Amino acid sequence: MTEHDGVLDGALDGALAGADGTWSDESEFAVLDADGIAGDTVETDGDQAAAQPVVAVVGRPNVGKSTLVNRILGRREAVVQDTPGVTRDRIAYDATWSGRRFTLVDTGGWEPDAVGMRSSVSAQAELAMSTADVVLLVVDATVGATSTDEAVAKVLRRARRPVLLAANKVDDQRLMAEVASLWSLGLGEPHPVSALHGRSSGDLLDEIVAALPDAPRELDGPVSGPRRVALVGKPNVGKSSLLNKLTGQDRAVVDEVAGTTVDPVDSLVELDGQTWRFVDTAGLRKRVQTASGTEYYASLRTKTAIDAAEVVVVLLDAGEPLSEQDLRIVSTVAESGRALVLAFNKWDLVDDERRRRLDREIDRGLVRVPWAERVNVSALTGRAVRKLAPAMRTALDSWDQRVPTGQLNGWLSDLVAATPPPVRGGKQPKVLFATQAGIRPPTLVLFTTGFLEAGYRRFIERKFRERFGFTGSPVRLGVRVREKKPRKGR
DSSP: OOSSSOOOOHHHHHHHSOTTSEEOOGGGGTTEETTEEGGGTTTTHHHHHHHSOEEEEEOSTTSSHHHHHHHHHTSOOSOOOSSTTOOOSOEEEEEEETTEEEEEEEOOOOOTTOOTHHHHHHHHHHHHHHHOSEEEEEEETTTOOOHHHHHHHHHHHTOSSOEEEEEEOOOSGGGHHHHHGGGGGSSSOEEEOBTTTTBTHHHHHHHHHHHOOSSOGGGSSOTTSOEEEEEEOSTTSSHHHHHHHHHTSOOSOOOSSTTOOOSOEEEEEEETTEEEEEEEOOOOOSOGGGOOHHHHHHHHHHHHHHHHOSEEEEEEETTSOOOHHHHHHHHHHHHHTOEEEEEEEOGGGOOHHHHHHHHHHHHHHTTTOTTSEEEEOOTTTOTTGGGHHHHHHHHHHHHTOOOOHHHHHHHHHHHHHHSOOOOBTTBOOOEEEEEEEETTTTEEEEEESSOOOHHHHHHHHHHHHHHHOOTTSOOEEEEEEEOOOOOTTO
């Protein structure tokens, strides 16, 4: 999937069309106003999803986490089996209790010394613990606290978020003595529950809702607060050196050995009179799916940092040819829908001949992101690092930009009249009207009588950028084809 051919997410599909992606009549969209979709329900969809606090359900394998998730949801969503390790990935569900909505994340069994695929499962559980607002640790009361439970509890005691302890499989009063022994985990009062039979599940939900914050941690600061910036790139490209130059102190460990940074390093940086929240990430060597061990953890955390950011600065070594890994990182950021700035580091070492070669490499390799902001910097000398702030502001302004529907359709009708869509299957599709259905990233929806070729959609996006800008931000474009009405009498 590319930024040109990106499809809309499920919420947008539901808001604008049926399950087949079609629509039947312009009257269905009479709610469209001059600023887009009435009520901005689609525009804020991503924010609404993120605005729900997150509860992560964690624990060692086969303690009944998925069964408890199903009990909380009130329906059988998570796969349950007596075999340990059925759940492997983080799976999120929408849950409601006492009028309070939250996101419930089911995780695979966490094991501190896991290897192979189990290490990947544990990494997902660890990631859920690190990004949740409330953590629910599930322990098997019939077994008591194991060494793995104690290891999980040790990690959670250091967490800066509420942790609740659920003693599962308490099917009758005789197990209450075993429940009391779980105080030894140091996580406060254990809450006895039977996920299978529903015993005391309502009491546990009351405790979960009471522990939920008013707003999720990711949205603690308003948009007017520090904008979130992820600093990414391949190993040894100079990310930590740049962060240290920006902060004016040795905030991140720097070494000539590639891969020094493993955990994301979070810093508040003042640039050009504005405070930014920078996150220095581990160097990305390969895809998350093919990484292993510490590198897998680092890749997951870097991907999470990109998803949590508003603008991503991709650092590239100007002195070396653009590599496949460089291009993959840029594509990952573009597909994430985040604002993008390309920073070419070590510019102080680049001569005229290398600059000419680099221009050719950019024209060939970065053809997918001609809209990205570019800055040439030197983390070592501090050359032009202050130019990052204007570039990030431009990208974020584009990321937040909305074109009124009337203005958009006036421009589109002139464009289509001058250059109609190509004929497909003997018929020429018509572009009836359009709306910008969302921001962050800007998302356009075209309502047509037929399918639009990918080349024509790219043409529309290119002309759209020429007219309205959107420098530094990806633009997603979706097509909704009008459904043919059945003829009367048939």
